Amino acid sequence: MSEANILSTADADTIYAQLIDLHRGRSDAESLRLNARLILLLINQISDVETVLKLIASAEFDTMTGEIAS
């Protein structure tokens, strides 16, 4: 997988905590919906079809080999 900028652990922790807080006290259905919204917002931020399609494909990878499922 290609690597863009790598976050510091401090920044990663801040973002992660915010994500978990977003879901605190929500039902699973609400959380699914929130995550879907978030993904769409991120896609909008990326705003490049090729990149987005590549990222969608790479979400489905083999955890042992890192290879993308076909």
Place this chain on the structure above:
Amino acid sequence: MVIVGTGPVGLALAIDLGQRGHEVLVIGKFDFIPDGSKAICFSKRSLDILDRLKVGGQAVERGVTWNVGKVFWKDSREPIYQFDLLPVKNQKMPGFINLQQYYLEDLLIGRISELPNVEVRWGHEVTDVSTSASGAKIGVKAEGGDYEITCEWLVACDGSKSTIRNKLDLDFEGRVFEDNFLIADVRMKGDFPAERWFWFDPPFNPGKSVLLHKQPDDIWRIDFQLGWDIDREACIRPENVNPLVKAMLGADVEFEREWYSVYTFQCRRMARFVHGRAIFAGDSAHLVSPFGARGCNGGLADIDNLGWKLDLVLRGDAPEEFLETYNIEAITTADENILNSTRSTDFLTPKSAVSTAFRDAVLDLAGVSDFARAFVNSGRLSTAVGYPDGPLNSPDEGDWLGGVASGYPVIDAPLDEGWLLEKLGGRFVILSNGGQFDPPLGVDHIDLAARTNARIAIERLDLRPGSAYLIRPDQYVAARFRTPDADNLTAALKRSSQGVSA
């Protein structure tokens, strides 16, 4: 000057104040050093502090040195993430040591015995406390007869169930985490390296976590996450613990039980650590989860901050209000520790389906992709906490890009035949690289231009010729100057030693 509590925090403060020449009385309710499992991981910052108290070398010698942590997931043989806690080499102290708390207490007691002005009363229990504008009064229960003591200052280092805090009816707010962890300290000849190994969801504790640390004397600490709904009595019985340990180590590894116990944890702190003449330090003031080794290390950071300030106030060189800066800076440290510890705990023990999904997604990705490794949180280990907006800092004079900013501890480096931090000691120091200026009266001056083997120190501090730092007695930077002179040095000294600007 009375300190209540004979744990590492109380004993270390007694040494600091004792070394500064004060009469110190320490009162503790135990008449022995309690054994069993308590703190084991001591950070580089704590070792620097202990070195100033003259037990750092012994602690390193007695302990197991480690710098590397590894994180495993499921049955992976290779770590999905690893970190080095001493990325900058060429420092006197290592990133971490593991040492049983009672060994550290033993070293501290040894050091106290060299200080005739420090007295420790073992087996004396505080039963009453009251404070006034000029001091504190405590009632003490002891075998030889009960008695009362009045003192100018009372420091409560008496742990999470602090008698002083309770008797003064003070707050201790926070969050309880609904999980249980089993500590199994076992004696064995293991061939694991001296590293911190952490497993998420390993086959020997499915769905939960395990942490392994090496201690001196062939003792290994294994920390199993157990979950919330368990029988706390049953889970520490050897017939229940031994199979867990065996499953982890393999059936052919022989081990002996050293200590089994179960714990839950909380993140809490008092709203204030200074209550008139009663001051709180260590677990009495703040509690964190153990992941990150921020408990005892946080307590040692407290007394490091408090010792020199109390010294100035006791001597009459700073006003009583100066101790408010302890309240501010120690709370900054406690909040940073609580924040990190809470985040680690949320990652380690997800509380909902979505939280678990994010955690597992991070672990999924971490095995194949660098970016995700930054999100893997098996505990963010204790490092020195900075006070970038601290009340004792002066703004930079001149142009500074590198080096160590005001409100952060000086980084160690070789100097002469030894090390920079040893030379700084526990007093105010002006550290320069040449330069023409008159240091303020009574402040020591170390000129690196006149020393040997100073190149790394000069680089690490960005000490271009003519520049200078003003360094506090706890080795934190108070101010730095490209063109130091008597006026700007004196003004910065006044701010950092009085808490007021000139």
